[in-house]
Amino acid sequence: MIRHRNLKIGALLFSIFILVLGVSGCSSSTETTYHQPxxxxxATQSSTESQIMGYMLxxxxxxxxxxxxxxxxxxxxxxxxxKALQNNDADIMATSYTGTDLTGTLGMPAQKDPKKAxxxxxxxxxxxxxxxxxxxxxxxDTYAFMVTQANAKKYNLTTVGDLKPVASQxxxxxxxxxxxxxxDGYNDFAKVYxxxxxxxxxxxxxxxxxxxxxxxxxxxxxYSTDGRIRSYNLKILKDNLHFFPPYNCSLVVRGAIIxxxxxxxxxxxxxxxxxxxxxxxxxxxQADDELLEPATVAHRFLVKHHYFEGGDx
Amino acid sequence: xxxxxxxxxxxxxxxxxxxYVLQQFNHHFAISVYGVLxxxxxxxxxxxxxxxxxxxxxxxxxIANIIQTIPSLAMVSMLMLVLGLGDxxxxxxxxxxxxxxxxxxTAAGLDSVSPVSLDAGRGLGMTKxxxxxMVEMPLSVSVIMAGIxxxxxVAIGITAIGSFVGAGxxxxxxxxxxNATNGGAIILAGALPTALMAIITDxxxxxxxxxLAPHTAKKAQ
Numbered sequence: 001m002i003r004h005r006n007l008k009i010g011a012l013l014f015s016i017f018i019l020v021l022g023v024s025g026c027s028s029s030t031e032t033t034y035h036q037p038x039x040x041x042x043a044t045q046s047s048t049e050s051q052i053m054g055y056m057l058x059x060x061x062x063x064x065x066x067x068x069x070x071x072x073x074x075x076x077x078x079x080x081x082x083k084a085l086q087n088n089d090a091d092i093m094a095t096s097y098t099g100t101d102l103t104g105t106l107g108m109p110a111q112k113d114p115k116k117a118x119x120x121x122x123x124x125x126x127x128x129x130x131x132x133x134x135x136x137x138x139x140x141d142t143y144a145f146m147v148t149q150a151n152a153k154k155y156n157l158t159t160v161g162d163l164k165p166v167a168s169q170x171x172x173x174x175x176x177x178x179x180x181x182x183x184d185g186y187n188d189f190a191k192v193y194x195x196x197x198x199x200x201x202x203x204x205x206x207x208x209x210x211x212x213x214x215x216x217x218x219x220x221x222x223y224s225t226d227g228r229i230r231s232y233n234l235k236i237l238k239d240n241l242h243f244f245p246p247y248n249c250s251l252v253v254r255g256a257i258i259x260x261x262x263x264x265x266x267x268x269x270x271x272x273x274x275x276x277x278x279x280x281x282x283x284x285x286q287a288d289d290e291l292l293e294p295a296t297v298a299h300r301f302l303v304k305h306h307y308f309e310g311g312d313x
Numbered sequence: 314x315x316x317x318x319x320x321x322x323x324x325x326x327x328x329x330x331x332x333y334v335l336q337q338f339n340h341h342f343a344i345s346v347y348g349v350l351x352x353x354x355x356x357x358x359x360x361x362x363x364x365x366x367x368x369x370x371x372x373x374x375x376i377a378n379i380i381q382t383i384p385s386l387a388m389v390s391m392l393m394l395v396l397g398l399g400d401x402x403x404x405x406x407x408x409x410x411x412x413x414x415x416x417x418x419t420a421a422g423l424d425s426v427s428p429v430s431l432d433a434g435r436g437l438g439m440t441k442x443x444x445x446x447m448v449e450m451p452l453s454v455s456v457i458m459a460g461i462x463x464x465x466x467v468a469i470g471i472t473a474i475g476s477f478v479g480a481g482x483x484x485x486x487x488x489x490x491x492n493a494t495n496g497g498a499i500i501l502a503g504a505l506p507t508a509l510m511a512i513i514t515d516x517x518x519x520x521x522x523x524x525l526a527p528h529t530a531k532k533a534q
Contacts, residue, residue, distance in 0.1 A: 041399065043479070046492060072398050072479030074488055084479075089397040206492065228494060288494050291322055293330040293486075 036260045039068045043081040043090035046074045048287045048294055049225055049249075049280065053137065054094035055298035056271060057251065063308055064267045079105050082252075086129055091257050092268075096133060097141055097247035101125070103183065110183030114140075114246040130255040138273040139280040140246040143178065144224040146234040151218050159240040160193060163219065167195040173211045174221040176202035184245055192243050209234070225277065227285030270307065322498035330502075334486065338506050341482035344400050344475065345468040348407020349415075353461055356412050360419020360457075361445070370420070377413035385410070385471045393478045403475030403482075410471060411464035418460025422453025455526040462518035469511045473503075483507045 040061060044054035051073060058069040072090050075081050078097060082105045084090040098117045102108050106124050111117040118136075125131040145160050152158070155166045163170070179186050179202045190196045201217060208220040209228035222229065224236060251268060258265035275283075286297045302308060317325060327334060363370045383391075388406050396402045426449050434448040476484030486503030490496035 043398075046488065048489075048492065051489075070399070071481060073481060073485050074476055074479060075398070084398050087397055089399060089479075210494075231494070288492075291326040291329065291493075291498060293333045293489070295333045296330050 041070045041072050041090040042092045043072045043084045044094045048284050050095040051294035052283050052298050055295040091254050093252040095249050096252045099245045099247040131252050132255050133252045134250045135272045136248040136250045137275045139277040140248045141225045142247050143244045145237040146220050152235040159238040161240045164195045167197050170219050171199045171217040172197040172219040173201045173208040173217045175205045225280045227288040230285045231289045323501050326498050326502050337483050341472050344403050344472045348404045348468050349411045349465045351408045352411030352415050356415030357419050360416045364420045364423040380409050381413045398479040400480040402478050403480040407468040414460040414463040419457050422456030423449050426452045452527050455522050458522040466511050466515050
């Protein structure tokens, strides 16, 4: 008898704890009927740029509204961030780039006209996933050919077209994913500009800047906003044939969140067009080369430009 | 930054990002503690249960053992598929890994209580519940504490991996360091506090465990 009762008590205790566990687990996610959350989750990719923008949004939201903000950092790519939004693991995606979203997330053909590309991405994200894409922060991240100042002088380079006569003597370091891309990859590049390099080394994007600095190759294909362009004083060659699609950068938010809170909708607009290419380069530089955390860089930027006092310049 | 030595860079980094590191430190610690606390809530009753019913010992311990063998990266990724991105995933991973040491130590602690003490309790007319709360638990609490201590130190390590599923914590700083141009100092700024947290936790809980040990056991030491 006693044994039996013990078993019962044990089972009772056990089920209570499982219940407690279940309740605590459920509270944070998966609502069936919509109610506005008290905590917003911002998804950022592992790039410095994405995290800086994410922390700016976090600071602004926490200052201007009553929401708490949780960061979901280090996501692998923008497709993963979109997945996080769709799965209700995140509410805001800090950086969405037109080109990447067009061909990657949406699976559409590449589009060279920036205005059309932006329009298509905005429309399809809303239509397919009820995600609202904001106007650009003011900078575009795009592939850009770069050379050291010394090489620019030596070969007399200012535009990508200037490379044509000397390309057969030059080696290039490029993003490994760029080599076989359709639309804006190496093959199409060679067709449009009419030349190929002596040799092209596909490598991880973070390494190309150091490779150029150390003279391992003469030309590199990097991202236009990277902070190391400044730290190594690299010269960006002008894409005179407009081959590389502009990857305008903006935030994306789940439609339901801002429909239920017009004030939040306004707060998120505060960074529209406020961050120029050179500003972003400077911010990336601070995080990549001056040992500042993206969170610190973002906060300092907002303080410097009086965002917390309602200003924005 | 190029002129500074690694240690100078390290102190420079802490000086300029101190609040951020502290935030991540607290967040890291909270995630670890929540997981272990939940495991204690479930594991201690389970430990009591299997010390009463030895035939349950086999299945429960085997399940906990199997959980323990799953590599932490695999565990966190699998849980992510179910629970999504964020710290709840890592808390559940910590919970699962903490079960074994807590269940095992609870059962071992209760089993080590001498029959003489139990008899004395029964002789005083104690009920089963009184016996558990007034005799067995006080005598085994330091052993249970040892299990919790063990679990928490492991959890601190696992939480560092949790950065890959967006949970935050000091692992974020380590990943940042691998992305930055000269990230050595940043990696240290993430790794050293993690190690320090584990060491301090171990030391503090060790002290608590010693304080909780019954007098007889202390004399024996």
